[in-house]
Amino acid sequence: MIRTEIKVETMVNEIKKTEDNVISTLGDIKRAVADFTDMFADMRGNITDEMLKRGDEIKRREKSLKKRFEETRNNLTSEIDAKKEDFIQIQGKLEQPPIAFYAHHVKDLVFDTANKIFVFEKTFTIEGTGYDTSTGIFTAPVGGLYQFVVHACARYSKYAYLGLVLGGNVIAADSNYDDETHGCNNFGAMVRVNPGAKVWVKSTSSGSVHQLHQNQYRMNTFSGVLVNY
Structure with a gap:
């Protein structure tokens, strides 16, 4: 009878120890999940900020390129108009009879x-x-x-x-x-x-x-x- 009680007590202790280990492991898993969740959130925030920064930089470059394109086009248009006017004047002079x-x-x-x-x-x-x-x-x-x-x-x-x-x-x-x-x-x-x-x-x-x-x-x-x- 005494041996049975000792055996049962030993089994209860082992079950409790196992339960404590399970609870401890679940806690570790919970903390790990929480840490991973926080890390993922930080990573997502960093990635989002980086994407926003890159998006802003792309927009700035696009705006700068558009401005340069417009300036270049306007300059070329002005030069073409000036050359056209020069050509018209030269053509008019060439059409003048000799004097x-x-x-x-x-x-x-x-x-x-x-x-x-x-x-x-x-x-x-x-x-x-x-x-x-x-x-x-x-x-x-x-x-x-x-x-x-x-x-x-x-x-x-x-x-x-x-x-x-x-x-x-x-x-x-x-x-x-x-x-x-x-x-x-x-x-x-x-x-x-x-x-x-x-x-x-x-x-x-x-x-x-x-x-x-x-x-x-x-x-x-x-x-x-x-x-x-």
Whole structure:
């Protein structure tokens, strides 16, 4: 009987010990689950924060790229429009007829008045419009860079004082005298001329000892050509 009680008590103790071990193990498992749950929650929070940060960074980069794209597109559009305008202007200039004249034979050779305009009344070359053989004045139909040349011959023992005039101002001048023969000189200028500006040849001095000369061997000429727009 005593042995049976001892055996039962031993079994009860072992059962209690086993129960305590089970309870302890369940507690460990519960704590482990709680720790894992907390760790997972932290990881999920960290992952969410990182994803949000990356999302914000992607949005910022996307916004920056869109801005740069718009700026580049606007700049290219402006450049294309400017080039298009330049092309239109160049095309318009290319469509302009050539402008040139070469006139000769002075109507009145005597320097009888100061600032007299010499009229070269005949032409070898007329391209475009501008030179008037009745007045001796060239009126620029378009603005640009022009080359003008005057060839003038003074009668022997007479003086020739001439000036090339642009818009009322002398831009080139020449004096000529020879007491033995009829002497000829060239003078001129390359100058930028505005549309509608006038160019002519005039006397810069006058009197009875001033006179030009022309014959089959000597010609007085006035020429001009548009070199570039």
